[in-house]
Amino acid sequence: xxxxxxxxxxxxxxxxxxxxxxxxxxxxxxxxxxxxxxxxxxxxxxxxxxxxxxxxxxxxxxxxxxxxxxxxxxxxxxxxxxxxxxxxxxxxxxxxxxxxxxxxxxxxxxxxxxxxxxxxxxxxxxxxxxxxxxxxxxxxxxxxxxxxxxxxxxxxxxxxxxxxxxxxxxxxxxxxxxxxxxxxxxxxxxxxxxxxxxxxxxxxxxxxxxxxxxxxxxxxxxxxxxxxxxxxxxxxxxxxxxxxxxxxxxxxxxxxxxxxxxxxxxxxxxxxxxxxxxxxxxxxxxxxxxxxxxxxxxxxxxxxxxxxxxxxxxxxxxxxxxxxxxxxxxxxxxxxxx
Amino acid sequence: xxxxxxxxxxxxxxxxxxxxxxxxxxxxxxxxxxxxxxxxxxxxxxxxxxxxxxxxxxxxxxxxxxxxxxxxxxxxxxxxxxxxxxxxxxxxxxxxxxxxxxxxxxxxxxxxxxxxxxxxxxxxxxxxxxxxxxxxxxxxxxxxxxxxxxxxxxxxxxxxxxxxxxxxxxxxxxxxxxxxxxxxxxxxxxxxxxxxxxxxxxxxxxxxxxxxxxxxxxxxxxxxxxxxxxxxxxxxxxxxxxxxxxxxxxxxxxxxxxxxxxxxxxxxxxxxxxxxxxxxxxxxxxxxxxxxxxxxxxxxxxxxxxxxxxxxxxxxxxxxxxxxxxxxxxxxxxxxxx
DNA sequence: CCTGGCACTCTGTGCGTTCGAGTGCCAGCA
DNA sequence: TGCTGGCACTCGAACGCACAGAGTGCCAGG
Numbered sequence: 001x002x003x004x005x006x007x008x009x010x011x012x013x014x015x016x017x018x019x020x021x022x023x024x025x026x027x028x029x030x031x032x033x034x035x036x037x038x039x040x041x042x043x044x045x046x047x048x049x050x051x052x053x054x055x056x057x058x059x060x061x062x063x064x065x066x067x068x069x070x071x072x073x074x075x076x077x078x079x080x081x082x083x084x085x086x087x088x089x090x091x092x093x094x095x096x097x098x099x100x101x102x103x104x105x106x107x108x109x110x111x112x113x114x115x116x117x118x119x120x121x122x123x124x125x126x127x128x129x130x131x132x133x134x135x136x137x138x139x140x141x142x143x144x145x146x147x148x149x150x151x152x153x154x155x156x157x158x159x160x161x162x163x164x165x166x167x168x169x170x171x172x173x174x175x176x177x178x179x180x181x182x183x184x185x186x187x188x189x190x191x192x193x194x195x196x197x198x199x200x201x202x203x204x205x206x207x208x209x210x211x212x213x214x215x216x217x218x219x220x221x222x223x224x225x226x227x228x229x230x231x232x233x234x235x236x237x238x239x240x241x242x243x244x245x246x247x248x249x250x251x252x253x254x255x256x257x258x259x260x261x262x263x264x265x266x267x268x269x270x271x272x273x274x275x276x277x278x279x280x281x282x283x284x285x286x287x288x289x290x291x292x293x294x295x296x297x298x299x300x301x302x303x304x305x306x307x308x309x310x311x312x313x314x315x316x317x318x319x320x321x322x323x324x325x326x327x328x329x330x331x332x333x334x335x336x337x338x
Numbered sequence: 339x340x341x342x343x344x345x346x347x348x349x350x351x352x353x354x355x356x357x358x359x360x361x362x363x364x365x366x367x368x369x370x371x372x373x374x375x376x377x378x379x380x381x382x383x384x385x386x387x388x389x390x391x392x393x394x395x396x397x398x399x400x401x402x403x404x405x406x407x408x409x410x411x412x413x414x415x416x417x418x419x420x421x422x423x424x425x426x427x428x429x430x431x432x433x434x435x436x437x438x439x440x441x442x443x444x445x446x447x448x449x450x451x452x453x454x455x456x457x458x459x460x461x462x463x464x465x466x467x468x469x470x471x472x473x474x475x476x477x478x479x480x481x482x483x484x485x486x487x488x489x490x491x492x493x494x495x496x497x498x499x500x501x502x503x504x505x506x507x508x509x510x511x512x513x514x515x516x517x518x519x520x521x522x523x524x525x526x527x528x529x530x531x532x533x534x535x536x537x538x539x540x541x542x543x544x545x546x547x548x549x550x551x552x553x554x555x556x557x558x559x560x561x562x563x564x565x566x567x568x569x570x571x572x573x574x575x576x577x578x579x580x581x582x583x584x585x586x587x588x589x590x591x592x593x594x595x596x597x598x599x600x601x602x603x604x605x606x607x608x609x610x611x612x613x614x615x616x617x618x619x620x621x622x623x624x625x626x627x628x629x630x631x632x633x634x635x636x637x638x639x640x641x642x643x644x645x646x647x648x649x650x651x652x653x654x655x656x657x658x659x660x661x662x663x664x665x666x667x668x669x670x671x672x673x674x675x676x
Numbered sequence: 677c678c679t680g681g682c683a684c685t686c687t688g689t690g691c692g693t694t695c696g697a698g699t700g701c702c703a704g705c706a
Numbered sequence: 707t708g709c710t711g712g713c714a715c716t717c718g719a720a721c722g723c724a725c726a727g728a729g730t731g732c733c734a735g736g
Contacts, residue, residue, distance in 0.1 A: 023698090025697065025698050025699085026698075026699080027697080027698075028697095028698095037709070037710085038709070038710055038711075039698095039710090039711095040709075040710055040711065040712090041708085041709055041710070043698090043699070043700075044700095044708090044709085046699090047699090047700080057698090057699085058718095059716095059717065059718070060698085060699070060715095060716055060717060060718095061696095061697070061698050061699060061715085061716050061717045061718075062697080062698070062699090062717080062718075063697080063698065063699095101498075134479065135477055135479060135485070137475060137477055137487065139473055139475050139489075141472065141473060147473070147489065149475065149487055149495070149497075151477075151485065151497070157487070157495065157497045159487075159489070159495045160439075233595065234595070235573060235591050235594075235595065236588060236591035236592040236594075236595060238591070239584075239587065239588040239591065245584065246577075246583065246584045249577065249587070250574060250577040253573050253574035253576070253577065254574040256573075256574075257571065257572070257573065257574055361729090363728065363729050363730085364729075364730080365728080365729075366728095366729095375678070375679090376678070376679055376680075377679090377680095377729095378678075378679055378680070378681090379677085379678055379679070381729090381730065381731075382677095382678085382731095384730090385730090385731080395729090395730085397685095397686065397687075398684095398685055398686055398729085398730070399684085399685045399686035399687075399728070399729050399730055400686075400687075400728080400729070400730090401728080401729065401730095
């Protein structure tokens with residue numbers, strides 16, 4: 001087991017390296033941190049830390065830099081989550097309060113997060129899987145053409161065109177609209193299929209085809225829109241990556257363009273707690289030099305989606321985690337209020 | 339006036355430089371292009387071209403590279419628009435035909451354009467300014483809470499919550515919905531304010547407040563949503579920028595994050611023809627090392643929005659212009675069909 | 677007006693040297 | 707057993723230098 005002081009040395013190394021972006025040596029460490037021991041002692045500790053795989057030297061006769069394993073230990077045991085200053089909190093609140101609709105909330109969130117952490121921000125739209133139906137509307141656009149509009153309790157609106165197999169009268173339409181709503185409003189998506197299953201039977205034979213079509217489009221929409229959407233921002237912060245950013249940036253940009261990769265990235269985050277994936281812990285190899293800090297957010301107690309940031313493994317973990325957590329909370333509040 | 343051969347030399351320089359990304363010298367030029375003259379002659383021509391400002395040397399005793407002015411001349415007089423190969427056309431059509439809704443069309447378009455040109459693609463959503471109203475729907479969510487849904491002929495759907503000053507009966511609601519639609523369906527946005535102006539007067543006194551509120555929200559939506567949205571893709575292609583990409587990429591990424599800048603960029607494109615802005619011709623100075631190729635697209639004869647690509651000034655103009663034009667045409671077709 | 681020749685001017689590269697930061701190890705001390 | 711100071715060693719970064727190569731400008735001649 002590592003002694004207390006050795007952990008302290010590791011912490012100092014991480015902090016210095018994050019700050020200076022240069023390998024840190026034993027002498028510099030003792031000067032900048034009051035460890036109470038001499039450089040020689042620190043050197044011994046460093047040798048041990050290196051044996052254990054927490055730090056590494058880029059080359060002999062250079063200082064040490066933390067490994068992924070070192071950052072992991074740092075995050076797990078040596079660092080807390082740094083709370084934001086109250087001006088920062090106020091800024092967040094002010095910024096998010098100005099949002100007018102869901103798109104705006106998400107858009108503002110991503111910009112805010114990018115600015116606050118000076119890294120790439122990723123925000124997932126509130127998921128529909130746990131959403132409930134607020135309203136289903138049917139409009140007649142032409143004799144045999146309908147539009148279906150689905151409104152969820154998270155404020156999302158989806159619409160679909162429907163070509164009916166047969167003309168559909170206005171009274172039938174009103175009837176279907178009313179019955180549909182009485183059955184599904186307030187219900188969860190997952191329950192809807194069961195609830196509307198027997199609807200066609202209660203209609204005249206001539207209308208059944210259309211009713212079935214409408215229902216199948218509705219169910220399809222529910223499933224399709226369960227697929228998550230997300231939005232990213234702050235990509236210009238990638239230039240902060242460090243001196244080797246030219247080689248790093250390419251795979252990262254590529255990864256960021258793949259929605260699938262990003263969704264998986266956020267998806268890996270466990271339910272409500274904050275998740276930190278460091279370097280090679282990320283499955284996608286384009287992101288092996290990055291860390292991902294993600295957390296769920298939601299209007300109630302349940303997380304409806306995730307948000308987070310992607311940055312170099314050499315990042316300010318306490319600060320980033322603090323910002324991510326704070327933003328998630330405020331967004332949750334905003335969603336709950338609307 | 340520049341002689342025919344000098345223009346030919348300029349063309350050769352542009353082509354070689356675009357291909358090799360290295361300053362091109364007189365000897366290499368005569369070897370790779372059959373100009374029918376000796377290197378010495380080419381050198382003289384180059385000196386003239388340099389005096390006129392079409393080419394420049396990074397330093398004495400290096401080859402020449404085209405200036406913005408040189409590219410401008412190249413685009414205007416020396417190069418045509420390279421049509422796509424028929425496999426490429428087929429690929430475009432297949433790819434775009436699979437789209438299910440407007441979001442999907444735009445999303446596919448941006449990916450397609452990025453892939454085809456290997457540059458950053460920007461696609462603006464079809465504008466609402468010239469759009470017409472397909473349908474306005476009013477839903478009652480609570481006694482004094484309505485939802486307004488606006489559907490346009492380009493397939494866009496916008497919704498707004500409305501808090502009414504007083505409860506609004508179902509019959510009044512149906513009445514308003516019917517009258518509203520009879521007046522505005524098929525009309526252009528710009529005409530709507532005039533057409534609904536006197537609507538409140540025809541309602542009972544108690545409902546007038548609500549009707550006015552609804553109308554004001556509708557008009558507001560029309561104005562607000564006239565603001566353009568756009569989407570970008572292919573940012574990882576920025577790494578193709580060349581050896582000096584580390585310094586160039588930062589301001590470009592920053593510019594790409596500003597929707598306003600991008601909108602202006604596309605907006606500068608004149609109505610229907612293709613626009614090429616080269617280097618310093620771009621107002622935004624972060625984009626002084628990039629060229630923008632943009633063109634309008636639309637379902638009919640009128641352009642409803644723009645799309646284009648952003649890349650290094652050192653780009654394959656004929657190929658890029660060909661791809662941009664082709665994609666715009668196909669998207670126009672898709673929109674017209676739906 | 678074109679061409680070949682020639683002197684000149686750069687940059688990029690390879691090489692050797694030096695400098696300095698940082699290490700590992702060891703002997704001594706508490 | 708653990709800390710400390712000292713010392714030799716290593717290796718990369720920086721510098722100077724010479725050299726090759728590509729490219730130019732200019733000039734005299736066809």
